[in-house]
Amino acid sequence: MTGRTPADSADTSADASADELPIESAGPARWPRRVIAAGAVLALLLLAATGGLILGRSGSAGSAVPGTDSVDVGFAQDMSVHHRNAVQMAGWARDSSGDPTVRTLAFDIESGQTAQIGQMQGWLALWDAPAFPVDGYMRWMSDMSTELGMGHVADGRAQMPGMASTEDLARLRASTGPAADVLFLQLMLRHHEGGAGMLSYAAERAGRQQVRNLAAQMLTAQTAESQSIRQMLAERGAAPLPA
Structure with missing residues (x-):
């Protein structure tokens, strides 16, 4: 017998957990990356399972799996890349601001965008499609008119609108203090607004209802975030970056 009480054991377990998973009192913004990564994996598995049921029912009714040149596949591939760029910037700001x-x-x-990447990657796996585009971006928007400000993109683009470049990311990492916060907000606003045309297009023209729904939900959420970011920039005496 060691003389330790259940309360002592609980305290020891709590201390060990705290050592492994430090969360500051500032709130959820300091959650470690592995918590988010684990949540994304779980979301991917659950969504893939749910998607399998949906796709199975659709298939029994004669609905074909989307082709590799479809809006559904192209959107899921390109928006996964677009989201990863935002997640990279957001992860840096969460850790550094x-x-x-x-x-x-x-x-x-x-x-939010990590979970959405998991959902889109789950669809692509179920459709037996490549996880990411292999021949340029936005080919699925080949009939896009200039009314969305992107012109004709049948040959694929080297980069999608709003994406932070390698130089942008290096400048962000080199910044500190309030200047870093402003730069993050500026880059994220440009990122959100740059992707709005892609979201609108998919929300209107994807073949599957669940893809249209996700694109519409993304557009609503990012529009609201863009409005908040503009207000945050104004409060800090800063202006948005050029489109």
Whole structure:
């Protein structure tokens, strides 16, 4: 017998857990990356299972799996890449910013878009399609008119609208303090607004209802976040970046 009480054991377990998973009192914005990664994996598995049931029922009614040149597949591939760019920036801001408001925004973007990547990647796996585009971006928008400001994209694009470049990301990592917060907000606003045309297109023209629904939900969420970011920039005396 060691003389330890259940309460002592509970305290020891709690201390060990705290050592393994440090979460600061500032709130969820300081959650470690492995928590988000684990959640994304779980979301992917659950969504893939649910998607399998949906696709199975659709298939029994004669609905074919989307082709590799479809809006559904192209959107899921390209938006996975677009989201990964945002998650990269948001993860940096969540870890580095000293502003609780910026950290909370970054956490929301990182966690939300990570889950959406899992959902889109789950669909692509079920459709037996490549996880990412292999021959340029936005080919699925080949009939897009200039009314969305992107012109004709039948030959594929080297980069999607709003994406932060390698130089942008390096500049963000090299920034500190309030200047870093402003740069993050500027880059994320440009990122959100740059992807709006892709989301609108998929929400209107994807062949599967679940793809149209997700694109519409993304557009609604990112439009609201863009409005908040514009307000945050104004409060900090900063202007958005050029489109």
